Amino acid sequence: MNNYLESLNGKTALVTGASSGIGKEVTLFLASAGVKVLAVARRENRLKDLADHFPEEISFLAGDINSSEFIIELEKIDAFNVDILINNAGLALGKNLFKDSNDEENDLVLNTNISSAFKVAKRVLQKMSHKKSGDIVNICSIASHEVYRGGVVYTASKHAFRAMSKALREETYGENIRVISISPGLVKTEFSKVRYQGDLEKAKSTYEGYTPLAAQDVAFQVLQSLQCPRHVNIDEVIILATDQAGASRVKRN
Numbered sequence: 403m404n405n406y407l408e409s410l411n412g413k414t415a416l417v418t419g420a421s422s423g424i425g426k427e428v429t430l431f432l433a434s435a436g437v438k439v440l441a442v443a444r445r446e447n448r449l450k451d452l453a454d455h456f457p458e459e460i461s462f463l464a465g466d467i468n469s470s471e472f473i474i475e476l477e478k479i480d481a482f483n484v485d486i487l488i489n490n491a492g493l494a495l496g497k498n499l500f501k502d503s504n505d506e507e508n509d510l511v512l513n514t515n516i517s518s519a520f521k522v523a524k525r526v527l528q529k530m531s532h533k534k535s536g537d538i539v540n541i542c543s544i545a546s547h548e549v550y551r552g553g554v555v556y557t558a559s560k561h562a563f564r565a566m567s568k569a570l571r572e573e574t575y576g577e578n579i580r581v582i583s584i585s586p587g588l589v590k591t592e593f594s595k596v597r598y599q600g601d602l603e604k605a606k607s608t609y610e611g612y613t614p615l616a617a618q619d620v621a622f623q624v625l626q627s628l629q630c631p632r633h634v635n636i637d638e639v640i641i642l643a644t645d646q647a648g649a650s651r652v653k654r655n
């Protein structure tokens with residue numbers, strides 16, 4: 403088995419949204435596999451704490467992925483020139499019906515989950531195309547496959563992200579560039595705290611009465627996909643809690 407898995411030791415990675423949840427755990431898994439990771443998110447103190455776990459492997463740059471100045475800053479330090487991209491930063495805001503939703507919040511979700519994720523992927527891909535090598539991992543969602551009431555903007559954004567992944571496969575096959583979509587169901591992270599904008603009771607109730615996925619469960623799938631031999635592209639992983647069978651189907655006590 404160990405001979406089957408590819409070593410990631412010495413590779414380089416860019417992880418967006420590394421300050422919490424899935425991005426943080428993926429960063430730790432990659433660093434423990436010997437990958438040099440550039441961790442990106444807005445909360446600098448969180449990134450600093452993360453880097454303290456693996457000071458040799460993890461460096462960080464704090465900034466807002468939706469800011470063009472930050473994209474330029476990343477370009478200046480050659481941050482897009484990596485072997486692995488974990489395109490992870492994302493969010494949902496609220497669960498209002500679409501007719502009652504807020505335009506500014508909708509724009510923030512669409513900008514983060516689509517426009518900025520696309521910008522990052524494009525810049526990394528330009529470098530990978532030149533080197534004819536690289537792996538792009540897009541953290542999609544069960545909401546990339548299904549829709550639900552109160553999820554018009556989020557599910558639309560995640561469908562778009564998955565469509566981008568699939569279409570990118572059409573442009574990269576035969577080029578030694580792998581594009582991997584990982585679609586988790588409910589994962590216990592800060593996602594619900596952000597979605598419900600600080601309403602901790604509501605956020606907590608999302609994960610009550612069953613065992614949700616942990617960020618580590620998703621990070622493990624990311625690592626496994628990357629460790630497959632280079633002729634293997636894990637196009638799509640859907641990972642759900644055992645008690646979840648679809649976007650809206652969760653068995654609670």
Ligand SMILES: NC(=O)c1ccc[n+]([C@@H]2O[C@H](COP(=O)([O-])OP(=O)(O)OC[C@H]3O[C@@H](n4cnc5c(N)ncnc54)[C@H](OP(=O)(O)O)[C@@H]3O)[C@@H](O)[C@H]2O)c1
Nearest residue numbers: 419421422423424443444445467491492543589591592593
């Ligand atoms: N949790 C779930 O149930 C679930 C299920 C399926 C898919 N996902 C997807 O998984 C990804 C990670 O979510 P998570 O569950 O790990 O949630 P999380 O704990 O809230 O993490 C989100 C990360 O994205 C970063 N981020 C958000 N906006 C950003 C911006 N404008 N610029 C830079 N970084 C930004 C956050 O960092 P800062 O706030 O420090 O900037 C944070 O590190 C998202 O794309 C989400 O859609 C989550």
